[in-house]
Amino acid sequence: MLTAALPALALAAAVPFAGGAPAHAAGKPIAKVCGPKHHYVIGFSQVDFTEPYRQHVDNEMQQLVKKYPQFKLVIADGQASDNTQTSQVENFITQRVDMLFISPYESAPLTPVVSRAYKAGIPVVELDRKTLGKDYTTFVGGDNFQIAKQAGEYAAKTLLPQGGDIAILEGLPSSSPAIERLNGFKAGIAGNPKLKVVGVQPVDWMEDKAVTVFSAMLQAHPDIKLVYTSNDLAAAGAYIAAKGAGKLGQVKIIGTDGLPGPAGGIRAVAEGQWAATYVYPTGAAQALHIAKQVLIDCASSVAKTVTVPTQRVDPANAKGLYAKLKF
């Protein structure tokens, strides 16, 4: 029965595409084809497959999508390249996927193609990183500014109330989380004037860059007491640099991501290597829920922003969390 209905449905889906007008009018369902009886393809354009945080997101997505038998999830590897990721979104548009999930490698370069997908009537959920402008259905992500501000306040009030030199290792500056985390942390430490930021450098989310950059920072500023990093990988790199400089006891490390598993930040805090990290949830559950609302429940409007909450991982709760969470 379903196979007989599919050609008719596909034909019905094609007609609005031929017209080209956006289909997000009030009262009408967001998706052109919706309802619990059909099968849907969700195309997920991921930044790359090699970063641990990205793998964590992909794993959670693949686990959670099993709860929705109508959904088929296709994850594409953007290989950390604007051109490759743009091509993949273009291919998803060609394949007329029912929904697009995307974590854009860089905000501005991916905006044109995401906008095209949105205007072609494909609902778009942006995960963790945003494009510019408003051409998307929902953004699911943590409030990077707030998470970083909490980290800054923890540093200012609890870790280093007596003040001192601190360093910041940023993410790739052209991606939205990096900018927000940098500004948030600076806002968080503003309450303690005895804290002095002696170095801010981008390490593009990468561990090897963090080792090189932080080693150089420790040479230039030997009294650094704390380093805030934009992701767990960079914190791991900072740890290696501090160890190499013989300053493990002196430098407190704060990471972001809070990845589970043996290579993640939760274990590093549990073992006393870092002072703290902040869990940045993947948002996979929330993104799939939006997909369910749009595609299965035929919703005519959904939330524009879904903020996923964070949690601080510190020596008090790290061991418990490490035992509980899986990569």
Next chain:
Amino acid sequence: MSEQLVHPAPGRAKRRNPLAYFVRFQSLIGLVLVLAGGVVFSPRRHGQILFLAPDNIGNIIRSISETGIIALGMTFVIISAGIDLSVGAILGLSSVLTASLMINAGWGIVPTLVAVLVAGTLFGTMQGAISTRFGLQPFIVTLAGLQAARGLALVASHDNFINISYGHGPGLAPPAFGVLGDRLFHNIFPVAALVFLALAVVAALVLNTTRFGRYIYAVGGNERAARLSGIPVARVKIAVYAITGLASAVAGIVHAGQFSFGSPNDGAGYELTAIAAVVIGGTDLFGGSGSMVGTIAGSIMLGALANILQLNDVSAAMQLLATGAIIVAAAALQSFVSRRDREALR
């Protein structure tokens, strides 16, 4: 296509002919095979072959437009028995300069384009001059050029990226520049792809119909003989690096226009894709033979292959493995035939 200076012995000629024709058109045959594979394996939507959809073809050409433009320039250099590793870095420098001049310095489109094209050409010319004047290997000189161009890009961008927003007023770029990111003909064909196709025609004409083109084959085939025949070898060699500099600058402008973004990291790794396209196109890495049509076919083949695999949700790993296999196959075929050529002359 190699120029035959000596005819083979009559008895051998017949055995060579079919293979020689195959090799001469190897890149076109390869392209046809890949396109056929694309049609056969293409997903279908109520009868329509997605691979052949006009916007999909447009997507394929758009995806290889920048590396393709660089590959056009690279063909000249490789046929002349040289190599240029700095092309990706010059693309990054050019995209940063484009963004910086329009956004930070408030220049108009024409002065910006002229400045960027001149800068790229000069950079290439300098590399060619250093290599010829001091007898240094182009590999080394352009490797150094790669580092220098990346460094200059970081300086020009103040270690950051530059967003290009359009409008009128300070800090905004002239809206007309945004056309590079647009699609024409009912929103189907990307302008970036059209730029590549137009330049491809020009490059093919220059290589195949001008005296300069013939000089390049001569210099690459046998530099000493070329010099003895009165060809200005040093000037030809410098000129081909000027061409790659110019091509990379054009690619950088297209990059900035397509993505509204100029970053010092743009174009990283593009030099290898460009060289792959040239080699797959049948050009001998040691110089003296090759064709622009081959490079164009090679570029499109790589883009089509990536597209087929992506449309079928095949992992990126397969794409990389397949590209590697095709490069080796093309080079082996090229080497096999040139060995047969040399045997025929004995």
